[in-house]
Every structure is written in C-alpha cells, then in structure tokens.
Amino acid sequence: LLTFVDILSFEKPKQHALTQSITDLIMHKYHRAPRSLQQEIGPSEIGEDCLRKLAYNIMREPKLNDGGDPLPSIIGTASHLWMEDACNQWNAHIGRTRYIAEAAFPIVPGMPGHCDCYDVDTATVIDWKFPGVTKMTAYKKGGPSLQYRSQAHLYGKGWSQLGAPVKDVAIVFFPRGGMLSGMHIWSEPFDVAIADAALARYYGTTELALALDVEHFPENYMRIPATKGHACTYCNWFKPGDDTGTGCPGWTVK
C-alpha cells in the first residue's frame, strides 16, 4: 500500500539538485542577450497581429512577465548564428558571396533592421524561422502570420533602399523538433506596399496610443483592439485576472 508520503512525492516530483543552477546559468545569459536589451522597436515586432500588444511595445511599457519559457527563443537565436556561419562557409567554398548573412541597416529612420540572409543569385530576402510542431503545421497549412509576412517585406524594403534588387521574399521554416527533410519554404514576390502597410499600421497604433494618453490613463489600453489566442502565453503583458489596462488577461479574460 502507498503511504501518504509516497502520494505526496508523486504529486511533487523531486527536482534534480542541478536544475536551479542550470536554469540560473541560462537565464543569466538570456537576459543579457542583445534581443532582450533592445530598445528600438524593429521589423520583427511592428507587424504584430495584436494591436494592443503592439501598443504596449511601442509605449515601452514595463514587461509584466518574461514571455514564457525562453528555450524556443534561445534555440532560435543559436540556430541563426549557425546559419550565419553556414552562409559564410558556403561563400568561402564557392569563392564568391552568394548569401549575405546578418546584414544590418535601417528600414526607416529610428528603426534598425537585421536581415537573416540575402541570396544574391536569386535576389531573394530570406528569414529563418524555427517553429515548434503546432506552429510548423499551421505555417505549412495557412502560410506565415501577418507579423512574419510583414517582417519579410520590411527587410525587402530595406534591401531595395540600399539599391539591391529584390525579386522575392522568403521564409524558411525549420521544424525545431524535427528533421531537415521537414523544412518548409514560403515565398512570394516582394511588394513594398506590404511593408508600407505594416509601417502605416505601426504609425497608426502609435497615434492611437498617444491620443488615448495611455501613459497617464493605462485603462485606455482596453480600447485598443486585442487579438486573443495562443500567442497570449508568450506576451510580455499577459496578466490573467480582471482587465485593468495595465496588463492584459488575453484569452483568460472574464
């Protein structure tokens, strides 16, 4: 027969003695990563599907949580470094530059861009993504999110402003928990209008937040349309409970 102590030990599995120290090791580096310290809003953020989240970000509201478990982001960052190295090694191998990796340039004044890759031979702007199983299935079926699509065309705009020909934009999805054979590539012709629409949405949200004076009346964030869903779990302003504007209950709204 199981004792009461046995039952308690089933409910609370014991943590390994190293769990906390390894977590601290990872979180220490994670919070010092350039992306965590980034001040300016960038192309990866302005196409955000949820306008309320975009407004929190634009207004640089203090983050209420870390945005969920950081491991997917850490793996994504490390994989981007690996791809940069792969591009550079390939260029050295063929004796010319085919893939320009991690080029930095402004999209508009005050908005720095950092493009994963530009394929000189096909004039294609490429973004690498490393989604989990659920997202991978969704992207294969329905294409990229508005955020990802906007980001790709914003980089296209940045490259064309530099004078580079841009024929297509592409997103290469690698399954984070899968095989290379599961890679999925989405692409479409570059259209500066898609980039400009994302910028207009960004400027419009900025104007709305200022007009609502959310700085002094945070309850007015409730008047900015919110897109509730799976992504709320990763939102830095996700705060279950009553909606007060200072945080957002997302899909848990009462």
Ligand code: SF4
């Ligand atoms: S919690 Fe969800 S609905 Fe609320 S701001 Fe964040 S992403 Fe938008």
